[in-house]
Structure formats: structure tokens, C-alpha cells
Amino acid sequence: MATAKRGGPTRLTADTWTGVALQAIAEGGLAAVSVEGLARRLGATKGSFYWHFENRDALIAATLAAWEAGETVEVATMLAPLPDAASRLRVLLRAALDDRPGARVEAGLLADSNVSVVHASLERATRARTRYLRELFEDLGVADPRSRATTGFAIYLGLLHMRRAGASTTPRGKDLDRYIDQVCDWLIAGNGERGETATR
Amino acid sequence: MATAKRGGPTRLTADTWTGVALQAIAEGGLAAVSVEGLARRLGATKGSFYWHFENRDALIAATLAAWEAGETVEVATMLAPLPDAASRLRVLLRAALDDRPGARVEAGLLADSNVSVVHASLERATRARTRYLRELFEDLGVADPRSRATTGFAIYLGLLHMRRAGASTTPRGKDLDRYIDQVCDWLIAGNGERGETATR
DNA sequence: ACCTGAACACCGTTCAAGT
């Protein structure tokens, strides 16, 4: 806050750069993150940028790391008060189709996961979330928590994608609520009880 | 075939360009498609390219259109001989985790779906496939074919993504076969029979 | 310590000029 004061020849910090970078990502995706563009926005030169960061990738990595940390907290505080595993699952899935800014950014990153630094960030997220989901299913006492976590996360990712792509295919409004409930029941009930559970 | 003859000052066609472009995509994703790079590969100049295509996007669009057509045929011939809807569903899902070159390319495109022209291509694919899936579930006589198609396709997309990202989270080998069977049973049986099916 | 300004490389795009 001391940094962006009007008047003096504005002195920049690394955080100033990750700040505008995140803003750019939220607005126009990774493609909107150009060193030159951000420098223009800040009224600085590209040379200044290279004092704070080794290169564009390093800026993106730092920006995503900060974003991840915030997301983790946001999701945690969203789920913490919920009473049981089932409702956590429900809220988690619903978050994929929400219009929460976090979901928008995440969907955008998904669509740029070929960029190596994004890839790394998403990989961490994937690991953390499938782990969390597995624990949820363990709490629920199902027979095969691991594969349900895989399926659950796959659905999450897939819906995130579909909603970004042709929204026409993905449910909306109250259909959405009904749909999510259905999928959750589905994931929790599974078919482990009627057939044999992955027994050969 | 008459075009790539050795000797004369090689005359290029639009197909020559989409050809190398597809090759480049298979090797290194969309990022590997640079007008300059392809021109180098073909021993031509960038100027030549702009005779055949309006710009890089047009090249990518044409390349993807050709690829889509091929994929459609490949998938169709893969599924046609199968006896029932259930086995088609199984094979379709399995294809997501295969090492079929088509699956590799598709996963790669998914990871570049922010590129508008890729987005358009994937949107067509999404529409076609959820439609096909819906028909499958209708054949299977389930109560809610539409939402199962959505879930099925979401799983397909999600798995494609996960396998590309941190393969560690996605099942492999014989676990994979077991897993796919399980998910299919799951999708087909659903919980529509025990709870109420989206009634309300 | 932090920044500017100019330079270079790479690539997309245009276009006059060639065959």
C-alpha cells in the first residue's frame, strides 16, 4: 500500500507485478499476461520487470502460487462449517458450476494447461483434491474410496470444462441443483453394493 | 502426391500445409505450429503460406477440421461392430485413457482450448458426443438419459485431462480395465432406481 | 537497489515484385 502512492517516481515490488498479472489473467486469461502490456499498465518499462523476475514464466508461477494459496483458504473456509462429508461433496461439486471468480480463473487455467507452469500448478491442485476427496469417501465408509475420488474429480474437471465451452450442454439454474444432488447420491451410493466392488 | 515430387521447385497446396501442421500438433501441441517453423520444414517462405491461408488461425482451423473428420470415422468404425450400447459405452470411455494417437491429440487440444479456433472445434465435438451418449442411454432405457450423458462426458473429459496432467492420479494397466468397467456399471445402473429420478 | 532506453531475436502479417 505504501508502494502505489501517487506522486513520487513509483517504486515497484514483485507483488505489484503479480497483482496486475492476476488481474490480467482474470480478465483475459494467460494470453493477457504480456510483460510489455503489464509494464504499460504500470507506467514502467520492461527493464524494470526483469529486475523483479527472471522471465515471464517466473511471473506466472509466482502469480499462480499466490492464487492457489488464496483458493485453498477460500475453499477450506467454505467447507469447514459443513456438518458431514456428504454435504461437503455436494458443495465442492457445485463450486465447479458456480460463477465464483475462483472457478472462472480455474476453468481458464485448465484451458491453458499446456503452458508448463500452469501444468505444474494444476498438478499440485489435482493431487491435493483427489486426496481430499478420497478422505471424504473414506469418511463415508464406501468400499472403494480411491476410484470414487478419481471419478469425482474427473466429473469436477469435466464439468468445469463443459461449462466454459458450450454452456448449452451443461445444466443451469434449478436443473443444476437437481443434477448436482443426483450426481452426489450417485457417487456416494455407487454400485458397490449390488455388484462386486472391483473384484476382478 | 504429385505435389511433393522431388526435383522441381516444389509447388505447395493447402493440404501440404495442413499436413505438416497436424504433424506439428501431434509432436508438440499447438505451440509447435508457427508459420515460420512450418515454412522452414517445407523449404518455403512465409509469403507462400499467406497465399494459401488468410492467417495462422485459418490454418489451424482447417487442420482441426480435417482431423475431426478422421476422428469421427475412426471412432465410428471402432464402435459399429459392437453388439450393444453397454459395450459401446465401455469402449468409448476406455478410449479416453488409451494411448491411441487420437486421444493424445485430443488431450493436447483440450489443454489449449483457450485458443478460439480450438474452442470452436471442441465445442462441435462436445455437442456431437453428448448427443451420441444420450442416444446410448436412451437405448439402455434409463430414466434420465440426458443427465447421464452429461456425467459420462464429464468423466471422459476429466480423465483425459488427468491422464495428461499427473498420470499418478489416474489408474493404469489392469486397474484401468477394472476401473472402467466399474464406472460403466455405475453410469448404467445409476441410482435412479432407488431414489427418485430428478422428480421435483 | 531499482529503473530507463536501446538493442536483438523471433514470429505473424503485408505487399511489391518476380516466374
Next chain:
DNA sequence: ACCTGAACACCGTTCAAGT
């Protein structure tokens, strides 16, 4: 009709020189 070659714009990166 199809291609070359040179030009320009845009952006990532480097670096000597400034404060």
C-alpha cells in the same frame, strides 16, 4: 497462379547506463 524477399509490428529478453 504461386512464390520470394524485404519490410513492419509486437513481444520476450539482455544489458549498459543512469539515479
